[in-house]
Amino acid sequence: MKVLAVLYKGLEAARQEPRLLGTVENQLGISSWLKSLGHEFIVTDDKEGPNSVFQKNLKDAEVVITTPFHPGYLTRDLIEQAKNLKLCVTAGVGSDHIDLDAAVDHKIQVLEVTGSNVTSVAEHAVMSILALVRNFVPAHEMIERGDWNVSEVARNAFDLENKVVGTLGAGRIGYRILQRLKPFGCKELLYYDYNPLPAEANKDLGARRVEDLKEFVSQLDVLTVNAPLHPGTKGLINRDLLQHFKTGAWIVNTARGAICDKDAIAEALKTGKINGYSGDVWNVQPAPKDHIWRTMKNPLGGGNGMVPHYSGTTLDAQKRYADGTRQILQNHFEGKPQDPANVIVGTGKYETKSYGQR
Numbered sequence: 001m002k003v004l005a006v007l008y009k010g011l012e013a014a015r016q017e018p019r020l021l022g023t024v025e026n027q028l029g030i031s032s033w034l035k036s037l038g039h040e041f042i043v044t045d046d047k048e049g050p051n052s053v054f055q056k057n058l059k060d061a062e063v064v065i066t067t068p069f070h071p072g073y074l075t076r077d078l079i080e081q082a083k084n085l086k087l088c089v090t091a092g093v094g095s096d097h098i099d100l101d102a103a104v105d106h107k108i109q110v111l112e113v114t115g116s117n118v119t120s121v122a123e124h125a126v127m128s129i130l131a132l133v134r135n136f137v138p139a140h141e142m143i144e145r146g147d148w149n150v151s152e153v154a155r156n157a158f159d160l161e162n163k164v165v166g167t168l169g170a171g172r173i174g175y176r177i178l179q180r181l182k183p184f185g186c187k188e189l190l191y192y193d194y195n196p197l198p199a200e201a202n203k204d205l206g207a208r209r210v211e212d213l214k215e216f217v218s219q220l221d222v223l224t225v226n227a228p229l230h231p232g233t234k235g236l237i238n239r240d241l242l243q244h245f246k247t248g249a250w251i252v253n254t255a256r257g258a259i260c261d262k263d264a265i266a267e268a269l270k271t272g273k274i275n276g277y278s279g280d281v282w283n284v285q286p287a288p289k290d291h292i293w294r295t296m297k298n299p300l301g302g303g304n305g306m307v308p309h310y311s312g313t314t315l316d317a318q319k320r321y322a323d324g325t326r327q328i329l330q331n332h333f334e335g336k337p338q339d340p341a342n343v344i345v346g347t348g349k350y351e352t353k354s355y356g357q358r
Helices: 011-016 031-036 053-058 076-081 100-105 118-133 136-145 150-154 172-184 199-203 213-218 262-271 315-334
Strands: 002-006 040-044 063-066 087-090 109-112 164-168 188-192 222-225 249-253 274-279 304-306 343-345
Touching (some): 002 053, 031 040, 040 053, 053 076, 063 315, 087 315, 100 109, 100 343, 118 136, 118 172, 118 222, 118 249, 118 315, 136 150, 262 274
Parallel strands (some): 002 040, 002 063, 087 109, 222 249, 249 274
Antiparallel strands (some): 109 343
């Protein structure tokens, strides 16, 4: 059968580092295995437009593999053209690049490698929170310039201790972020999620659930966004909601860029309504060179912690999601049941509540 993968170019880095498995060059480490089984394996980073390698090969592919870091977008129109498509695999976590309702309608299974990135993203989020609160980036840039003015950066540097921190979404990643924040002595840990944390999971955290979103954000010094993108979360953090934040709050988003209104965030940072915004996810990926999130700043010239989408693709995470992708494919080829935790869409129905209450 034809297996089509959309990955990102690693270029010289991928040639020097074979553990960069999520690249076109290293092909998730499954190329030889697939070919030994007699399957055709097409790997590309060319994914935009009808003449792209992705769209041309999609029409007769049985399996499509893509990643959240360089997603091949599977719209309803493209799914309807893909007459042989039976399985979509996200090498990683997050399948919002696929029209999941269309996958249900066409009985196409959608699977992720659940849990492959949770530690990686949780660590990145905590790092980003600290970098914003401590005003780290402007301090480092000052050193690169050859300057030395402690007061210039210290005037906007704070402790995380005694701050109120909350997660929008308290699933595998949100929960782990709260776990890692507990030793910092935060004043309170909050969460907003339509599912309460299990009593046992929350026993050691002591986190408090807030059911009203506006009330939730109004109490926070720091918000970390850890929810999947679906119709209920797209554009959720917009101009209206930002008015309910504490002035000077910080936002870290390692979930999906489109959960936040791009221009509303930039405006709130520029005016000082929020003191910082950090993350590795963008509403368009790769982000255009003129994307406002690349250069936005707060009134003191800091508050920007944006990086490319890499929090969930550390070398450790790449090994986990490459191994998980191979296992999903092997189960598919051999007609074996898939790990239920990995199944987003089964045959003609949703198998998860991760993408909203359906």
